[in-house]
Amino acid sequence: MIKDRRELIKLLAGGGLGLLCINPILAKHLGIDSPSAISNPEIKKQFPFIKYLKKYNIGELIPKDQGGKLVHMELLKTEVDEEIVAKINKGLIEEEYGVNIGWDVYEDTQVEKSVWLNRFYFLPSFARMFYLTGDSSYLKTMMKYISKWIKDNPLTPDAQTKNYNWRDMQAAWRVIHWTWCLYLTENKINKQEKDLIENSLKDHGQVLLTWFGKQKLNEFNHQAHGGLAMLYLGVFFPHFKQAGELKETGITILTHHLNKAFYKDGGNVEQMFGYYPFETHIFRDMYLFSMNNEFNAPENLKPKLKQMGAFIKTVAQPDNTMPPINDSYEMPVGSSIAVLEDILSSPLKGSATAFLPETQLAVLRSEKPNEKWYVTANPAKTIGAHAHAGRLGFTLWYNGTPIVIDSGVCNYDDPKLVTWYRTSEAHNTVLIDGKTDIETSTDVLWTSKRTTGNHIRDLEETELFKACYMTSPRFEEVNSRVQWNRNVALVDDKYFILHDCFESEDEHDFELLLHFPEVHINENEKTLSGQGKDESFKIIVPNRDLYEKVEVRSGLISKKAENVVAPMASYKFKGDGVVHSILVIAPNYIDLQMEYSSKKTGAGVKFTDAGKDIFLLVKNPGTKDVAAFGKRSEKEFNVLR
Template sequence: MKITDFSPPLSDRLLKEYNFFELYPFDGGGNFIHMEILGTVDDREIFEKIKNGALNDFGTLPEIASRRFEFWRTIEKSCWINRYYFIVPLAKRYWLTKDESIAVLVKDTMLNFIRGNKPPQGKEEIGNHIRRVYENRDSNYNSKTIEEYSLDEHDVEYIWFDFQPASRVIHFLYSMYFLKDSPSVSSAEWEEMENSIKDHALLIMTGEKHFNKLKISDNHQSVRSLALLFAAAFFNGADIASEFLSEGIRIASFHILNDYFNDGVLKEVSPSYHFFETWHMRDAYLLSRQYAFALPEEASAILKNAGLFSSAIAQPDSTSAVINDGYALKLEGFLASLPDDCRVSGEDSGHSYFPDAGLAVFRDAGTYLLFDFSCFTGQFSHYHGGKNSFTYWAGNKPFFIDSGCCNYDNPLFAKWFKTPAAHSSLLIDGCGDAALEGTYKWLYFPDLCHTPWTKEADDSQIISVSLKSPVPEWKDIEWERKIKVSGDRHVSISDRIIAAGSKKLTFNFVLHPDVSYDIRDGEVFLSNGETELTMSFCSWSEAVIDRLPCKAYIGGELKNTFRITVSLMAVGGENIFCTIIKVK
């Protein structure tokens, strides 16, 4: 029984102290589906909800219908169930309670999958499967609208593709670790599960060796490399372990060395995906120390820099800010899980500048400002339009936010959340700085130039970003936004627009759902709890202030909120518009 000799990367102390998905944060898509289905990352609550039928759409445990949602229109739901996230909190519940009925349910659920879903085997079969799925995905899901690809009724064959088998290796091994002392699992059943881990790892290794090229910023490939390292640790001492280890080290090393900017930020420029891929690096690093294999010597420094960004991005409620595709993560467990020699302590005040990623943070005594001038991260990436936007907290309360994201299967994903209008940015004649075709194909995106925080004579901090966009409505437009945070924590935003002729400018300010507002006498009065703000404006002509309903993803839910819009006509030449945000 190999599981008795296996030690996972994280300690029993961490596994007991924190919820599993605080230590192992989801990717974006996994999180949105998880929250729709289970609504929590609390291990105990997940167990109770599953016990009360939360997974009934997929069948009744231990029998899960793996192919029920294998269509493009529900692909995220299919991926979620076939990554077997849900199995770990169940197994952990057994570990903590020793309730054998739970152990039986967990092992029967895993065995039901193993017996009912045989993997492609052999180089030819695996290669044909990979090519078939890539062709289908790239010609349909990535390039078409949800209305177009929803007509496709073909099985998309994702169960043994990409992220899914890698995720199962990790989640199955953690579940087996939690069950290792159970008398309810027979020797023959342990052997079945062990053989399945080998089949999963062989499939992943064959795909990587022969059919997948190393690709920067491929977080799915990164998790596949980690699955091979988990399998190598599990089969430690066996001949096959060295093959898994060699391939796992090759791929993991590539991503450790190439997926992060020099400023410590993952090149996807999404905090959620930053945490996701950073735990791949963390676990690879910890496994290398436990099982005595070598990673690049730069790994510890890169991991520490990644931790520094993770700490800097923390909002006053200790959750991460949201940029591009992603969600807010409670950071305490994740930061505590970093290795001792790579751990960082959070700062309550100060300012940070991440020039490669295009992000800046100011924080001081309940004030938090994140300025997003992040770079384009590539076609089919997790990019959103609407740059030069900002997130702002005062008195430990959120006021202006990034609208966030939603389930990638939801039409709002491409129609709202990825658009510039969903951000506290600028629209020119009703159009933002970027334009999207279908779900992932970016037609236009902006170029940005920026300067770091500069300290003024009055001790205030100021930062400046210039933006140009190829969107046709932005032709001959240059937009410079300066944000100044004063010692009294007032915020001044100066927008300088150079236009060749008359243009309608609409400045967008997306409000947190908890914010109340009142528009009167040319000002906007905002409140959240006991904290009150006043927005006043200065411009070359009279502005029209309005509010429009919109959606935001907050706390795992889609919520209704509003955006304040301030519209006016630009004239040819230089136009300067100022917004003053004062804390009462």
């Protein structure tokens, strides 16, 4: 079992051989002996991001990895460049890291906070502000931090083993960020400053080749990012001695990740939805560089980019952010889509309702005027590492308002990551006999990743309803030998049904958990109601006798990298044999009347709204059919008029 992130990174760095050597013919073609990349107007033209600088902030053009994003938002609370530079100029770095800047002061206590500083996420904001305004004070501050880092962190033989500053993503992010800084300040930066940065970047190139270049090819996002950094050096600094090797090694790494780090349905194999804009920009940049710098990109790069864009549009929440499932920040996607569409010269199309079988995620949408629903269903196919223990989880939005949400994730340095966010209790799931997943409920930060039996069986879409069917099998230890099927459905675009069916040979305790945003929840005879930002809703049960206790207590959610106390609902009940739990979530304006019928072969609910009836029939496992209210069905879950 891996105890922390450092050990994980060390393991990924081991093994393998150097990938490729420099091609001397290619080197001559690229002009490696030319005096300076950024002094060469032809190379200058090849920096492909200039056209986007007026419209987008750096954080919108270069989406962050989640560890960096979480710390960035904790410290700066903004991605607006003008606000970032103002806070840095007021001394934020010195307040956090000391007047003399302790580059490794937090390594042993808050490693994410430590590497955030050494990756320089904030620095290109100064370069962009200089580019837009011509104010040389931005350039002066930029150079102050670069110069100090270079002076304080020489590349010595033991540099990589002494601390994290010369390892892994730290070196990769600095390459990318410093390259942006050089190109955006080229008209003002002097030769001495150029040489200072370029000489350090040469050292960075050697570090990247020995760190990422000698790794076995894998599907970990750090390696893909390292490949991009090598491509930056190979493309924009062709006069570097190792430019050809850096470029070709970067292409090899990125080609592997393009082919192996994504499922056929477009999802990433790390099951990280918040990482998706970050990973997409890696291949977006590769595509741009291939267009402007005369190297052959993989044939499937453009189709894959279109698929990535379509995946984002399909999965994105109504507020245009990625769902914070697993270790995911609620990453904004508007700029990622807009820039990608511009580069590809074509609109990207998502799907309103989709089942992604390899990713094991489903999205249900209703887009009727004034009845806009959004549902995700995530069975927790993978648990451990970055993946949480919220098996058969779901989220629900109505008319742009979040109703039932995932708790999300906090800064990886925060102990609450393992004491709360990755546990079963932090998700919209069911605890059976009070059990939570063992591997994500200890003080171990980075547990081994395992594939579970949790899965989506099917998605069904009819004129009357859209439904996703999920299963968590009895052999999952946390299920206490109980077979659990969960069905989530949008009915007539008016209300949402959550149906859980439990099958066991003996009696068990069940606790169904729902998490809410910062809303006030009212309790009234096992019926809950809440007021969201723009919409009010109610949670009602057709079979009140099932639930022994319904209560609202405090949980935690992550909101823009802050831990926020928010309400969570708990429905407790017991049962043996086959047990059906049915909850209905509806907007408050609907006067929904319900009648419940329990049968030996299953159960039925009659819904009456504005004088019209709709029937839900749920069948017991192993029976032929179920009948109630004059309706009959052979399906496990069916909605009829």
